[in-house]
Amino acid sequence: xxxxxxxxxxxxxxxxxxxxxxxxxxxxxxxxxxxxxxxxxxxxxxxxxxxxxxxxxxxxxxxxxxxxxxxxxxxxxxxxxxxxxxxxxxxxxxxxxxxxxxxxxxxxxxxxxxxxxxxxxxxxxxxxxxxxxxxxxxxxxxxxxxxxxxxxxxxxxxxxxxxxxxxxxxxxxxxxxxxxxxxxxxxxxxxxxxxxxxxxxxxxxxxxxxxxxxxxxxxxxxxxxxxxxxxxxxxxxxxxxx
Numbered sequence: 001x002x003x004x005x006x007x008x009x010x011x012x013x014x015x016x017x018x019x020x021x022x023x024x025x026x027x028x029x030x031x032x033x034x035x036x037x038x039x040x041x042x043x044x045x046x047x048x049x050x051x052x053x054x055x056x057x058x059x060x061x062x063x064x065x066x067x068x069x070x071x072x073x074x075x076x077x078x079x080x081x082x083x084x085x086x087x088x089x090x091x092x093x094x095x096x097x098x099x100x101x102x103x104x105x106x107x108x109x110x111x112x113x114x115x116x117x118x119x120x121x122x123x124x125x126x127x128x129x130x131x132x133x134x135x136x137x138x139x140x141x142x143x144x145x146x147x148x149x150x151x152x153x154x155x156x157x158x159x160x161x162x163x164x165x166x167x168x169x170x171x172x173x174x175x176x177x178x179x180x181x182x183x184x185x186x187x188x189x190x191x192x193x194x195x196x197x198x199x200x201x202x203x204x205x206x207x208x209x210x211x212x213x214x215x216x217x218x219x220x221x222x223x224x225x226x227x228x229x230x231x232x233x234x235x236x237x238x239x240x241x242x
Contacts, residue, residue, distance in 0.1 A: 004042040007053065012036060015053050018081050023057035025069060025077065032144065032180070033058045033165065039074055054078045058164030065162070134180030139187050142221050143179060146194040147171075149215045153201040167197075191218065 007015075015036055022029035037056045040046035054074065056064065063069040133139045147167065155162045171179045175190060182190055198204050198214050207214055216224065 005048065007036060007048045011048065011050055011053065014050060015055050018050075019055035021055070023055065023060050024081055025060040025063075026057060028057035028059070030057075033168065035061050035164065037061055037064060037074075039071075039078060051078075051082075054081065058168075062163040062165065129181055131184055132177075132181050133184055133187055133190070136184055136187075138222055139184060140180055141225070142218050143187070143190060143194070145221060146191065146198070146215060147179065150194055150198050150201070153198055153203045153214070156203045157201065 016034075021031065021034070023034065028034070034055055034057055036053050038046045038048075039052050039054055042048075046052050054077065060069060064071075064074060128134045133143055150167060151162070151164055154167070168179060171182075171190070171193075174193065175182045175186065179190070195215060199208060204214050206212075
């Protein structure tokens with residue numbers, strides 16, 4: 001596997017701005033599923049320059065990898081984005097999205113059944129429900145960190161065929177809700193589940209046999225990232241004034 005340098009933060013920011021933080025192929029704007037795709041693979045001479053990068057969701061990224069979305073379509077869409085033109089190939093996301101959290105599968109602070117209708121309103125699509133993991137910054141960041149760790153370990157097995165959306169779906173099926181809509185009361189259960197899945201990957205088993213460390217504990221993660229939130233707040237304020 002080719003070790004490629006990380007995409008510079010300034011370029012990463014411009015790629016998100018270019019696509020208005022949503023997938024140009026399907027319109028998905030959940031930042032948790034958005035990734036930056038190398039149009040020309042780094043292993044085949046590609047680079048981290050803006051012209052070679054495009055923002056896509058994990059699902060469309062898999063479609064690009066398996067050829068369902070052609071290279072020609074990717075290149076044309078990138079040109080549209082560079083010109084500020086809305087992609088003509090954009091597919092519509094199901095307009096009937098409804099998040100339903102049922103008490104039978106989600107207990108704790110969420111009582112009865114909460115139905116959040118997000119149809120037709122972009123501003124409500126990433127609604128944060130009180131009492132959920134998504135409403136607790138530290139819980140949310142740590143769970144997302146573990147999910148990213150799982151994907152990193154799993155990619156060693158899947159290579160270019162990696163489908164990032166699958167694991168999100170597995171979590172949703174097991175816990176009855178999207179990962180950040182799971183009640184805070186089940187945080188430890190979710191953490192234990194994801195950590196176990198990391199341990200069960202091929203790379204995880206190898207690391208464990210060698211006494212290697214697969215992930216930071218919650219306490220270690222919080223200590224390591226202390227002050228990050230304040231930095232994010234300052235950065236957001238700075239961007240608003242730019």
